[in-house]
Amino acid sequence: xxxxxAEAAGEPRLSRETKIGLGTxxxxxAIRIVGGNFIANDWEGxxxxxxxxxxxAVEGLVLWGLMFGLVVRLSGRSRGDRPGVVGAIIxxxxxxxxxxxxxxxxxxxxxxxxxxxxxxxxxxxRPASLRLGSVAVATGLFVIAAWLFFxxxxxxxxxxxxxxx
Numbered sequence: 001x002x003x004x005x006a007e008a009a010g011e012p013r014l015s016r017e018t019k020i021g022l023g024t025x026x027x028x029x030a031i032r033i034v035g036g037n038f039i040a041n042d043w044e045g046x047x048x049x050x051x052x053x054x055x056x057a058v059e060g061l062v063l064w065g066l067m068f069g070l071v072v073r074l075s076g077r078s079r080g081d082r083p084g085v086v087g088a089i090i091x092x093x094x095x096x097x098x099x100x101x102x103x104x105x106x107x108x109x110x111x112x113x114x115x116x117x118x119x120x121x122x123x124x125x126r127p128a129s130l131r132l133g134s135v136a137v138a139t140g141l142f143v144i145a146a147w148l149f150f151x152x153x154x155x156x157x158x159x160x161x162x163x164x165x
Contacts, residue, residue, distance in 0.1 A: 017076060017115040021068030024081035024144075028104050029060040059104055067112040076119045083123070084132030087116030089138030100144055102154070103137055107147045113140030 033053045037151025067090075075086040080123075094109035113136045 009096070017068060017072050018120065020111050020115045021064050021072070021108075023065040023105055025060040028107045032056040032104060035151060037088050056104070060108075063105055063108045067108055068115070071117050072119075075116055079131060080122070081126060081129045083116045084120030084129045084136060085147055087113050087120055087136030090098075091115065091136045091143070094143040095139055097150070097152050098143060102147075102152045106143055110140040110143030110147065113143070115140075117125045 033056050071086065071090070075083050090109055091113035094106060094113055097103060097106045099111060100106075117136030117138075117140060120129050120136065123129065129133040
């Protein structure tokens with residue numbers, strides 16, 4: 001549907017940040033359900049699949065609600081450097097979370113950092129806001145790329161990598 005037509009008709013439109021969040025959570029939940037039940041672990045039947053799928057969906061929705069419903073929405077509405085500062089902090093937390101491979105918060109934190117970084121870059125009232133937004137976008141994209149590498153490794157090899165010596 002045409003955006004101008006949707007706005008004229010009074011239909012609500014999803015923001016860019018909401019689209020980023022929903023897309024990320026949908027991908028993370030789908031990959032965790034497929035990868036965890038069919039690729040990396042032995043198939044144990046529907047008795048294990050259903051609780052795993054429900055757990056992944058609930059975890060994804062809770063993380064989406066916390067990050068995009070609260071942090072991104074509240075920080076994105078504020079003025080000044082706050083979106084860039086919060087985005088950079090979330091980006092650093094996302095990089096630190098790479099110490100635990102395959103966790104869902106990595107990709108969701110990375111996407112939140114990208115969303116806040118884009119807000120900060122769009123509203124670059126000060127040079128510091130532009131730099132912080134760029135750092136947030138870069139760290140968020142790095143974390144998402146690392147998470148996708150972990151997932152690709154699992155899909156190619158069929159097992160989790162041995163990260164503990």
